[in-house]
Amino acid sequence: xxxxxxxxxxxxxxxxxxxxxxxxxxxxxxxxxxxxxxxxxxxxxxxxxxxxxxxxxxxxxxxxxxxxxxxxxxxxxxxxxxxxxxxxxxxxxxxxxxxxxxxxxxxxxxxxxxxxxxxxxxxxxxxxxxxxxxxxxxxxxxxxxxxxxxxxxxxxxxxxxxxxxxxxxxxxxxxxxxxxxxxxxxxxxxxxxxxxxxxxxxxxxxxxxxxxxxxxxxxxxxxxxxxxxxxxxxxxxxxxxxxxxxxxxxxxxxxxxxxxxxxxxxxxxxxxxxxxxxxxxxxxxxxxxxxxxxxxxxxxxxxxxxxxxxxxxxxx
Numbered sequence: 001x002x003x004x005x006x007x008x009x010x011x012x013x014x015x016x017x018x019x020x021x022x023x024x025x026x027x028x029x030x031x032x033x034x035x036x037x038x039x040x041x042x043x044x045x046x047x048x049x050x051x052x053x054x055x056x057x058x059x060x061x062x063x064x065x066x067x068x069x070x071x072x073x074x075x076x077x078x079x080x081x082x083x084x085x086x087x088x089x090x091x092x093x094x095x096x097x098x099x100x101x102x103x104x105x106x107x108x109x110x111x112x113x114x115x116x117x118x119x120x121x122x123x124x125x126x127x128x129x130x131x132x133x134x135x136x137x138x139x140x141x142x143x144x145x146x147x148x149x150x151x152x153x154x155x156x157x158x159x160x161x162x163x164x165x166x167x168x169x170x171x172x173x174x175x176x177x178x179x180x181x182x183x184x185x186x187x188x189x190x191x192x193x194x195x196x197x198x199x200x201x202x203x204x205x206x207x208x209x210x211x212x213x214x215x216x217x218x219x220x221x222x223x224x225x226x227x228x229x230x231x232x233x234x235x236x237x238x239x240x241x242x243x244x245x246x247x248x249x250x251x252x253x254x255x256x257x258x259x260x261x262x263x264x265x266x267x268x269x270x271x272x273x274x275x276x277x278x279x280x281x282x283x284x285x286x287x288x289x290x291x292x293x294x295x296x297x298x299x300x301x302x303x304x305x306x307x308x309x310x311x312x313x314x315x316x
Contacts, residue, residue: 007056118167233247
C-alpha cells in the first residue's frame with residue numbers, strides 16, 4: 001500500500017482545544033495555546049510525518065460572534081480553510097453543553113455534507129462530559145436536513161452511508177491525540193507528500209515571532225488585555241547566528257500602554273525574555289527582540305496594519 005496524504009482543516013469554536021491538539025499531533029509547538037479566546041489569529045499549517053504518510057493540518061481561528069474588521073477576517077479565515085481541506089476535523093469542547101458555534105458547524109456539515117468529516121469530542125477527561133448531548137444534536141440536525149428519515153420511531157439513512165467519524169480525545173495527552181490521528185489517516189487517500197519530511201510547519205517566521213510574543217502577554221495579563229493587543233513584526237535583521245527583530249506592540253488607547261509595559265517595565269521585560277528563549281529553540285539562532293509600544297486607535301479596523309500583520313493575505 002502506498003503512502004497517504006491529506007489536507008485537514010481543524011475547525012471549531014474558540015477555546016475548544018484546537019491548537020493544543022495540533023501541537024500534540026505534530027509533536028512540536030507550532031500554535032500558541034492560551035485560555036483566552038481568539039488566541040489563534042492566523043491559519044497555521046502543521047505537517048505530520050508518519051509511517052502511513054503525511055497530514056497537513058490547518059489550525060484555524062475559532063469561530064465566534066464577529067465584532068469589527070478583525071473579527072470578520074478571523075471567521076472568514078476559518079471558513080475558507082475548511083472549504084479547501086480534504087478532511088474536515090471539527091473539535092468540540094464536550095466538557096460544556098453544545099454552544100451556538102458548535103451547532104453552527106454541525107449545521108454546516110449537515111447542509112454541505114463534505115465527504116470526509118471527523119467530530120472530535122475534546123476534553124474527555126472532564127466531568128460532566130456531554131457526549132450524548134452532542135450526538136443527539138447531530139442526529140436531530142441530520143433529520144432536519146433531510147439526510148435521515150424517521151419511520152415508526154426508527155431512524156433510517158436516506159442518502160447512502162454518509163456519516164461522520166466520532167472520536168473522544170484528551171488533546172493534552174499523547175494517547176488521546178493518537179486516536180484522532182488514526183481516524184484522519186483512515187480517511188486519507190494515497191498520494192505524494194506535499195512537503196519535505198523534515199519540516200513541521202510552513203508558517204511564516206514573522207507570524208511565529210508575533211504569536212510567541214502574544215502568547216506570553218496573554219499568559220501574563222490573562223483577561224486584562226485579551227483582544228486589544230496587536231503584535232506587528234516590522235523588521236528582521238539577520239547576522240551570523242543572530243536575528244535582531246523590531247516589533248510594534250499596538251494598543252487602542254494611551255491608558256493601555258502602562259499595562260503592556262508594566263511597573264518598572266517588568267511586564268515587557270518578562271515577555272521579551274520568555275519569547276526570546278522560545279524563539280531560539282524554534283529557529284536555532286539567538287533572537288534579540290526590540291519591543292515598542294505604540295498607541296494606534298482602532299488598529300483592528302486598519303486594513304493596512306492588518307495586512308502587515310498577515311490577516312488579509314498580504315506579504316508577510
